Amino acid sequence: IKRVSLELGGNSPFIVCADTDIEKAAAACAQRAFSNMGQICISVNRVYVAEEIAEEFGELLVRQAERLRIGNGLEENVDLGPMFSREQRSRTKEHVADALNKGAELLSGGREPEGEAFDKGYFFLPTVLGGADHSMRIMREETFGPVAPVMRFKTLDEAIRLANDSDYGLAAYIYTSDITTGIRAAERLEAGGVGVNINNVMDHQMPFGGWKESGIGRELGLYGLQSFLEIKHIRLGL
Template identity: 45%
Template sequence: MSSSLLRPLDGSHRQMFIGGAWVDALSGEVFETRNPATGELLATVPAGSAADVDRAVKAARKALEGPWSRFKPAARQALLLKVAELFEQRWEEIALSDTLDMGMPITRSRANRHRALGTLRFYAGMATALHGETISDSLPVGEHFAFTRKEPVGVVGAIIPWNGPTASTIWKIGPALATGCAVVLKPSEEAPLTPLLLAEIMAEAGVPEGVVNVVTGTGQAAGAPLAEHPDVDKVVFTGSTATGQSILRASAGNLKRVSLELGGKSPVILCADADLERAVPVAAMAVFGNSGQICIAGSRLFVAREIHDEFVGRLAKFAEGLRVGRGIDPETEIGPLISRRQMERVLGYLDKGRAEGARLEAGGGRLSEGGLAAGNFIQPTVFAGVADEMTIAREEIFGPVISAMPFDDLEEVVARANATPYGLAAGIFTRDLSTAHRLAARIKAGSVWVNTYHAIDPALPFGGYKMSGFGREGGVDHLYEYLNTKSVVIRLD
């Protein structure tokens, strides 16, 4: 099988992957994907629709009921290990794809190697460790043997965002391969190239035809039909809360199982005893990493009043020292935003922050000098004097913007940190173990990091509280999201 991805990213055409074949949309329509750092055309991609989703779902169902159903756990484990091996061999190509397609600095995309490969190998390890239970017989009549079986949920519709194409693809497809499900993946139209590349590598590794399918297109034209499709058994989605709500409504048709990892407005709490040398770069990159385009961005920074001014001053100096530029430059620390539309959206939040009375300590505008003129670059921005009711303190910005606010005691900061509809992540900086435990127990968030941030391990479950969604990715919990439990009772006498 030849791949459509071996050509350079020079504006040539790519195809989507359905049933083990590279195909165009049935309509023949295409869309463009461009480098957010330069505006240059990278490729044209099929604009898939409901008809393309339908043929992908049929291919997945055929695979699920065909040879794929006869793969033993050890065979699925071996397949995942082979996928991980090929990913490792081609990691530079994968990293470059993420950098060009969505702007991630090349140093960051290269550094994601450990997490991505570790996640695949974790799933491989779990493939042979998933099992049911034997149940003690307590039925009133006769003698029985009772046990449970874990079985694949079926065809999974996976819809991913643009801000981490490799990680999102692995988080959706990895557990499907481990559990014996089949997948139809709909990547974001803003960054579709890496998921197509990963599908190529998986096919090279020996993933059977139809087990992994990638349909490119917009959320409305391809994502919505996938969420609504009557032969999809489960939908997994990462993205905005509003879209997650739409997917949940769409799942009602055949009562699909749904996992949602949605938006966030995560608090980071700096206690008075925090190690400032450690906290400054970590708290800064909790937001500025990936140009703020990350659901767990710790954008609400609560700082103990006695260290507030010193910490904000250090933070602003750190922000001003970050190198903003094209992701392909190995010296770049902050890349572009994904699109002109997203850049304008973030600039609108900067205007609102100033208009509502926040004090600008660093950044605050677009960078468009010299080689940055054609890209979507925004300065790493620090606001102080922010009140909880301000727009920048309440809404998810998805850009490199920190809102710093003082607090006076722990009771106060817990209440303020939890005063949000979201609950995805939180950070705490303190030298006191008792304080760390007390705060971690009371913050309503799916992940709480102490004296660190963005510490995501393959063995740890990740997901949200409240309107940040439900279901978990990572850890054993993740695999069970892709499994049904069947009870079997046999009368023996």
């Protein structure tokens, strides 16, 4: 019998509460959604924003996306390089097109950059979508590309329900100025790792892995070691 530990796909939600520092939340969201062109297992895939701040947050997220410099990653002053394959870029374009066809609003990006410098390489602009909902593939499937679709919510209960409405459960994030709210939400979010006011759930001392279809078993930390050990019970009669 072969024991396995599997770290599989993700579709990480990013919840932004009305009481948070909006600028910090937007910067953190952009960094986790667009770094490495969104090709990270714990990248932000779905953004849920309280409706009171949704417009302002969207503007700040667009500003963050449009300041990123695209180009050859071996050159200085470049933030993002190309995607790793034509297939992955095509999947990203399909998800964006599906969202737009179902009523999403293109706020930024959504296409390949223009110019001779981008003829070689699978480049795609960091993309922000507004008016997203769960009828769209981009909210239900892992895009693995530089796209941040934004959906509004009215209550935190609704946001958590939407965040948990997924086959995946690798990472989740919530930004709020109330640490009690953050901890209580983290306990309810169905993910192997939750970042409260931080956009990274990786820590070499702590276990990493997913719930649901995001995997089984853990890596890193004490729990990661235990996944590769056999437990023995010795019972003594004296």
